[in-house]
Amino acid sequence: MKSSxxxxxxxxxxxxxxxxxxVLVRRDYRRWQSxxxxxxxxxxxxxxxxTGLRLRAGDPLDVAxxxxxxxxxxxxxxxxxxxxxxxxxxxxxxxxxxQDAPSGMLDRLQEVFDGELRxxxxxxxxxxxxxxxxxPAFFVPAAVRRGDSVxxxxxxxxxxxxxxxxxxxxxxxxxxxxxxxxxxxxxAGRLANLPASYTLLYAPRDAAELDAVxxxxxxxxxxxxxxxxxx
Numbered sequence: 001m002k003s004s005x006x007x008x009x010x011x012x013x014x015x016x017x018x019x020x021x022x023v024l025v026r027r028d029y030r031r032w033q034s035x036x037x038x039x040x041x042x043x044x045x046x047x048x049x050x051t052g053l054r055l056r057a058g059d060p061l062d063v064a065x066x067x068x069x070x071x072x073x074x075x076x077x078x079x080x081x082x083x084x085x086x087x088x089x090x091x092x093x094x095x096x097x098x099q100d101a102p103s104g105m106l107d108r109l110q111e112v113f114d115g116e117l118r119x120x121x122x123x124x125x126x127x128x129x130x131x132x133x134x135x136p137a138f139f140v141p142a143a144v145r146r147g148d149s150v151x152x153x154x155x156x157x158x159x160x161x162x163x164x165x166x167x168x169x170x171x172x173x174x175x176x177x178x179x180x181x182x183x184x185x186x187x188a189g190r191l192a193n194l195p196a197s198y199t200l201l202y203a204p205r206d207a208a209e210l211d212a213v214x215x216x217x218x219x220x221x222x223x224x225x226x227x228x229x230x231x
Contacts, residue, residue, distance in 0.1 A: 031088070038093030038132045038158070050092050057091045057186030063177050066197070070171035072219035078212060081180035085202055091186040093132070093158075094165070094200050101162025101203040109162055109204065112214050113138070113155075116221060123225045129156045131165065131194075140224045154224045155217060162203030166216065169223035170197045176216060 029047050040046040085099035101109065116138070117126055123144050129137035130153050137156035157164040165185070168176060176182050182201040189196030204210040 032090045035088055035090060035093050035095045037134050038095075040092050050090055053091050053187060053191075054089070056190050058184075058188075058190060060087070060183035060186050060188075060200075061177060063174050063184070066173040067171045068174055071175045072169065072172055072222060074215050074219050074222075075172055075175045078175050078179055078181070078215065081202070081209065081212070084180055084183070087183070087200075094185050095158065096161060096163050096200075096203060099203060099205060100160070101205055103160075105204055105206075105210065106159060106162055108210055109157055109213070112210070112217065113157070116217065120221060120225065124154075124221060129153060132156060132158070135159070138221070140221075144225050154220055164201040164203075164213065164217075166199050166201055166220050167195055167224070168197045168199045168216075168220055172216075172219055172223070173197050173199065176201070181212060181216065 029044075032047055032050060033042065036042075040049050086097040088095050088097055113126075117124055123140065125139045125141060126136050127139050129135045131137075135156045135158060137153050139152040140154055141152060154167045155164060166182075173184070176199060177184065180202075182199045184196075185194060185198045185200060187194050188198040201213055201216060204213045
């Protein structure tokens, strides 16, 4: 029986395709690991899980389903931020690829969090994030929070980058996203434990951007605790 003249060619093409796929997988795995730990195991099992979640991610800038014109009073004057940073294609961990906060800004961002913790003693607690697993986060106790909440976790920020995740009030999503201060998590509203308004705030790079981040954080905490300021 004659062998097919295409046999060696098919074998070569098959091996080439497998090699190319292996290179792409290895490259994506390394890029994912370069983002650091956060939320899922930092190894092959975590990458496989993340890849499955990646297929479920939505458009992070689609805010059509959120209220318009009902934002917290302090967000009405929120300015436009400017060009958005590039975002990693991997949904977990959810990170920027550029426009990181300068090193000194991280200390100032920590001061903002520390100040809110002191000012809201009894209303806000700091514990390990249930999402990131490696970051401290703000929680609003069940006895204090009102409305729908993510078992109380409302905010955390990521070192050494300076970006944040907030559980925004649905009415505050539009001004934050449309004015360029952040974007929805790709899996927001698509996983049982991740609310539709779970949002990434981009890292502040200067004093003006830090002021805006502080304003958004305060509005979020006002909403979560039922502070009269959000009326």
